[in-house]
Amino acid sequence: MIGALENSAAGSARRILIVEDEAHIRKFLRIALEAHGYEVLEARRGEEGLELMISGQPALVILDLGLPDIDGQAIISRLREWSTTPILVMSVRSDEQEIVRALDAGANDYVTKPAGIAELLARIRVLLRDQGTEDRSAGIVRCGPLYIDLARRLVSLDGEPVKLTRKEYELLRLLATGAGRVLKHEELLTQIWGPEFARETHHLRVLVSSLRHKLGDDPGSPEYILTAQGVGYRLLSDP
Numbered sequence: 001m002i003g004a005l006e007n008s009a010a011g012s013a014r015r016i017l018i019v020e021d022e023a024h025i026r027k028f029l030r031i032a033l034e035a036h037g038y039e040v041l042e043a044r045r046g047e048e049g050l051e052l053m054i055s056g057q058p059a060l061v062i063l064d065l066g067l068p069d070i071d072g073q074a075i076i077s078r079l080r081e082w083s084t085t086p087i088l089v090m091s092v093r094s095d096e097q098e099i100v101r102a103l104d105a106g107a108n109d110y111v112t113k114p115a116g117i118a119e120l121l122a123r124i125r126v127l128l129r130d131q132g133t134e135d136r137s138a139g140i141v142r143c144g145p146l147y148i149d150l151a152r153r154l155v156s157l158d159g160e161p162v163k164l165t166r167k168e169y170e171l172l173r174l175l176a177t178g179a180g181r182v183l184k185h186e187e188l189l190t191q192i193w194g195p196e197f198a199r200e201t202h203h204l205r206v207l208v209s210s211l212r213h214k215l216g217d218d219p220g221s222p223e224y225i226l227t228a229q230g231v232g233y234r235l236l237s238d239p
């Protein structure tokens with residue numbers, strides 16, 4: 001991890017995170033990017049990269065798919081749970097399937113190594129332009145005393161950690177990223193259990209009930225999860 005970050009909370013439109021285990025490629029990228037006015041953060045491993053995504057708030061990520069600790073595909077999925085920051089994948093693999101999977105998981109574009117710097121800079125310019133001024137939040141959603149850290153997958157209530165099952169967390173995450181809109185039964189069932197469960201609303205009722213119980217939310221006068229009768233649910237998050 002590289003030094004302390006100034007102004008990291010605000011993020012920077014010119015800050016690029018490189019997640020790459022090969023030192024000579026990181027060095028090559030750093031020199032080329034800095035020469036073109038970008039600020040560079042470096043991570044050698046996936047976990048370190050995920051941490052720098054949170055603390056450094058880069059405007060773009062250059063991600064090597066072959067990392068020693070976490071599979072690049074898994075990193076993309078983790079990031080996409082809370083972040084829309086553009087991801088440019090670098091792959092040595094000419095394997096088309098690998099690239100298709102990365103794009104399906106939420107990567108925006110790819111280059112195959114060794115990539116020429118002119119090509120890389122062109123891709124970066126396009127991705128940053130597409131991103132525009134879109135807000136890059138740090139992946140935190142609050143509803144009064146309820147605090148959901150989507151990047152770290154942590155939920156707390158009045159500062160006390162709340163232990164959720166995988167499905168309870170997934171439900172809360174979907175509601176939290178729904179930005180206050182009503183998520184329909186079918187939508188939630190499909191995302192949590194799969195399309196074949198799209199009509200099994202009783203599964204969802206049971207899950208909502210157990211999540212509400214853990215959050216101490218009274219369905220009669222909910223503080224967090226609001227029922228849209230016959231339609232779905234929404235989270236009453238703070239503006």
Ligand code: CA
Binds near residue numbers: 064067
């Ligand atoms: Ca590698």
